[in-house]
Amino acid sequence: MPQVGQGILKGMGVTIRHLFQNKITRQYPEYKRDLPERSRGMLTVDMDRCIACLQCMRICPDHCISIEQEKRDADGSGKAKPYAVGFVIDDSRCMYCSLCVEVCPVNCIYHTEEFEAQAYNRLELARQFGERPVDPTIDPKPTVKKKPKAAKQAPKKEATA
Amino acid sequence: MLSEERRVEQQSALTEPAAARLAAPDVRDEFGLETIDMSMGPQHPAMHGLLRLILELDGETVVRCDPVMGYLHRCQEKIAENRMYPAVIPLTDRLDYFANMHNEHGYVLAVEDLLDVEVPPRAEYIRVLMSELMRLASHIPSIGFLMLELGAFTPILYAFRERERIQTIFEAVTGARMMFHYIRIGGVKADLPPDIPQKIWDYIEGLESRFQNDFVDLIQGNEIFISRTRGVGKMTQEKAVEMGLTGPPLRCTGVDFDLRRDYPYSIYPELEFDVITDTAGDVEASYRIRIAECLQSIRLIKQCLEKMPEGAVMGDLGRRLRPKEGDGFGRVESPRGEFAVHIVSDGSDTPYRVHYRDPSFCNMQLLQEVVPGHYLPDIMPIMGLIDPVSGGWDK
C-alpha cells in the first residue's frame, strides 16, 4: 500500500521541475536559425551556364522542370548548339530531392537557402528563368520506357491515384 | 482486367462469409438491446494517420473492429515502375515517414542485390549510424504517442524536443529534416561534415540522462499508466507469429527475432548489441521494449562512431543503372519491424515491379484479432503497441 501514489508523485515531480526550466521554443519569424551548408532550399538556375542538356528534366521524379530548347549560336562560335530559351521550375511540385543538382554537368542548377514559398495560386509558384516563359501546366515529355514485353491492347485508363 | 460478370461472380462467391455477416439483421440480446455502430476516423484526432475503424460497440466493449485503409494511398509501387532506379529513393522517403532512413536502406539493399555493387565500409558505417539515429527519432516519439493516447499530453512534447535535436543533426548531414534522400545505390550521398561526429557524441551523452529524467521517471512507475497498459492487447506467441508480426509487437511476446541479428545486413555482424525481448505480450511490454531498444541504439551509435573507418563513401557505378534481370530482395529492421523490398527487374533502367512489405501494414492485422473484447478506450493503447504510420500501411 505505501507504494501506491509513488509513481504518480515522481511523475509530477518531473513536470514541476520542467515548469522552472528554460524554454526551448524559438520565436520563428523574429528568430531565424542558421541553415547548415547542405540545406536544400528552393532551386535556382544560372542561365548563363546552362547548356540545355535536359538531364535535370529527365531525372526529375516529379517532372517539375520544363525546358524549351532551340538551336542557337549563343557564344558566337559559329556553331548552333542547344540553348534553353525557356526554363521553368514549378515549386508546387518540387520535392527538393536534389537529383537535378547532382546530375547537372555544369553545376548551373543549385539549391538556395530560400525555403518560404507561398502564393495564392499554384501557378504563381512556377518560377521562370529563361527569356521566354514556358507553360508549366504542359507536362514535359516523360522518360520513355523501353518495355521488352510491352503489349498494350487494353484501352487506355485514366489514373486516379 | 476482369470482366464485369466475372468480377461480380468472384465477389459473391468468394466473400460469402463476409457478405453473410454484413447482411445479418441487427442482433438483439434478451433485453432487446442493440449494439452501436461507430466509425472512428479517418479524421479522428487521436488516430495514427488516416485510418478508419468501423466498430461495433456493446456499451463500451468492442464487439467487432474492421479497419478500413486507403485514405493516404499513393500507389507508390506504380509510381516506382515509371521512375529510374535512383529516382525512386526520394519516393521511398514518403513511405514510412517516421523511419525514412530505413526505407531508403531497404530499397537500396534490394537494388544492390541486383547489381552486385561493392559498398565502401565507411558508407556502411554511415548508413548504420544514420539508421540507428533514425530509430531513436522514431521510438522516442512513439512512446510519446502512446502517452498521448492515454491522455497525457506532456511526454509527446518532450519526445519531440529530442526528435528535433536529432533532426538538426540529420539536416546538417543530409540537407533535409525529414525527406533525406541520403542513402544512395552504392553508398551514401556525401561524407559526414567534419564537426558532426562530435555533435552526435555530445547529443548521445546527454540523451541517456535525459531519457531517465524525462521519460522513465515520468512514465514508468505511474500507477495510472500501469493500470491502463498492463494486460491490454495481450497476445500469445503463436498468435503473434501467425499474424506475421515483426518488430516490437513480436518481441514483446517473447519471440527472439531481430533482422539485424538473424538476417544480418550491412555491418551489423561487426557490432555488439542485444535483442530485447519481453514475455508479457501487452502494451506495457512493448513500451519497455521501446525504451530498452533506444538504449541499445545509443550503444550502436557509440560503436559506429568509434569504429568508423576512413575512405570513400560511394561505390563505383555506371552512369546509367541497368541491373540484370531477376529478383532483388532487401530487408531491414525498421523501428516497426521488418521492412522488405522486392524488386523485379527486366533489364531496363526502370524497375518492372517494386513491392514494399511495410511493417505497419502487416502489424495492423492485429487490430481485427485483438481489439474485440477490449473496452473502447483500449483501442488507442493497442494502436500505440503497433505504432503504425499512415504512409507505411497505405504505400
Next chain:
Amino acid sequence: MQTVLNLLEAEPIRLFVSFGAVLFLVLNLAAILTMAERKASAYIHLRYGPNRVGPRGLLQPAADVVKLFTKENVMPGRSDMWVFLGAPIAMFIPAALVWMVIPFSPDAVVANLNVGILFFVAITSIGALGVVMAGYGSRSTFSLLGALRGAAQIISYEVPLILSLLGVIMLTGSLSLVEVVNAQGSTFWTWYFLPQLPMFLTFYIAGLAEVKRVPFDLPEGESEIVGGFMVEYSGMTWALIQAAEFASMGLMSAINVTLFLGGWQPPLPFLDFGPFNWVWFGLKTALIMFTFQWIRWSLPRLRMDQLMDLGWKVLVPMTLVWLFVTAGAMLVIPGN
C-alpha cells in the same frame, strides 16, 4: 455616501448587487483560468504559451472572447434544438449559483445559508443533467457515449464526495459554510485537512472527478471520443460549456479551501489582515486550482471500469471507516 452604502445594505438590492458581482467574478474567472491553464501547460512543456496579444500575452482571453462571439454557432442536422441549446445553460447556471454561498471573508458572502453545504451538494448534482442534455441533443455516437460516461461518473462520485463532507459536519455541528470556517480557527494546524486527511484526499479526488478534470476526464476523453458530450458545440455555446467547466473547477477549489483549508482564516494568527482576509481565501483557492492544472499536465487518463473501481472500492470504504474513526474520537476526546 452613507446613504448609498445603507441602500446597498437593504436586502433585495444587496442580493442583486452582490449576485451581479459574483457572476462577474465567475465569468472573469473562466477567462483567467483559461489563460492560466494555457500558460501553465506551456511552461511545463518548455513552451512560451500565448505571448502575442498584449504584454506577455495577457490580453489573449479578450481576443478569445471576441473570436468566440463572432464564430458561427453550428448545429448538427436533425439534432434536438432546445435540448442542444439548453445544455450549456443547464451546465453554467448551477456552477455559477453555488458561488453564492461561498464565504470570501466573514462579511463577504452573498447568501449565508444555514444549509450551505446541503445547497452545494444539491445544486452541483444538476450539472450532470446538462452533460446528459448535451450528449443526447447532439445526436452523435461520440456525444452519447461521453454523456453516458459523464452521468455515470458524476453520480457515482457524488457518494464519496458527500460522505467525505460528513466528517466536517460532525466536527462542526453545522451545515453553514461560515460556521465551518469559523470553527477551524486561525492557525493552520487546527484546520480540518489534518484531522480529516483521508476525507480531504477523498474530497479532492472526488472533486476532480466531479469537475471532469484529468485523470477523470473520461466524458471528454479526447483520444477516444474526441471531446465527448461537447464534440458538436462551437462558438458561444462551446464557450459557455468551457466557462461552466472552469467555473465549477474554481468552485471545487473554493469549497475545498472552505471546508478543509480554513477558508479566509490566515495560516498563523499574526498574519491576520482583518477585512482583507479574503486575500488568504484567494491565495489558497489559486493554489488548489494550480494543483488541478499540474495534475492535468502530468497524468494519463483512467478507464471507465477503473474509475468505478476507484470510486466504489477505495474511496467509499475509506470515507466510511474514517467516519467511524471521527465519531469514536469525538466520543473519547472531550471538549470537541
Next chain:
Amino acid sequence: MAVTLPEGNLEDRLKGYLDGFGNRHGLLESEIVRGSVRIVVAPGDVQAVLATAKEALGIVHLSFITVVDRVGSFEITYELMDLRGGRVTLKTTIEGEEPVIGTATGIYPTANWHEREAYDMFGVAFAGHPDLRRLYMWQDHFDHHPLLKSFEITTRRTFEGLR
C-alpha cells in the same frame, strides 16, 4: 505455448528445406541462391507446398506476397522466413487474364491482407479467402486494378480549373 524456432547451421537447414520440398512435391525448379531456397511450383500445388513449409519444415513466417503482371500471365511470389536466417522464395505462374489461385490464409493467417491487397491491385482471386474485399481502392464504382500493366498512369498536371 512457446514457439520453437529452428537451430543449427544455415547451409544444412537450407538443404533440408530443399530436400523436404523436393521429396514431397513435384517442383518445376529448385535451387539455392544467395542464402535462400528458390522453388517454382505449379499453381495448383501452392497450398500443399505452403502447408509442408509451415507444418513439416517449421517455416513460421510469411513475409509478403508479390504479384507481378507479366502481361498475359501472373507471377506470384511467396516469401517465407524461418526467423533464423533461412529464406524460401516460392514462385508460381498463372496463365490468363483472370487468375484464380488457392488462398494461403488457412495456413498463414497473415496472408489475409496480403491477398486482399493483391486482389485489389491485380484482380488475382484467392479461392477460399474468408474476406476478399478491396483493401485500398473504393469498394464500389471502381472497376480497375491499378498495378496491372494495362492501367496507364498519365502524369497530367493538376492545374485544371486554376487557369
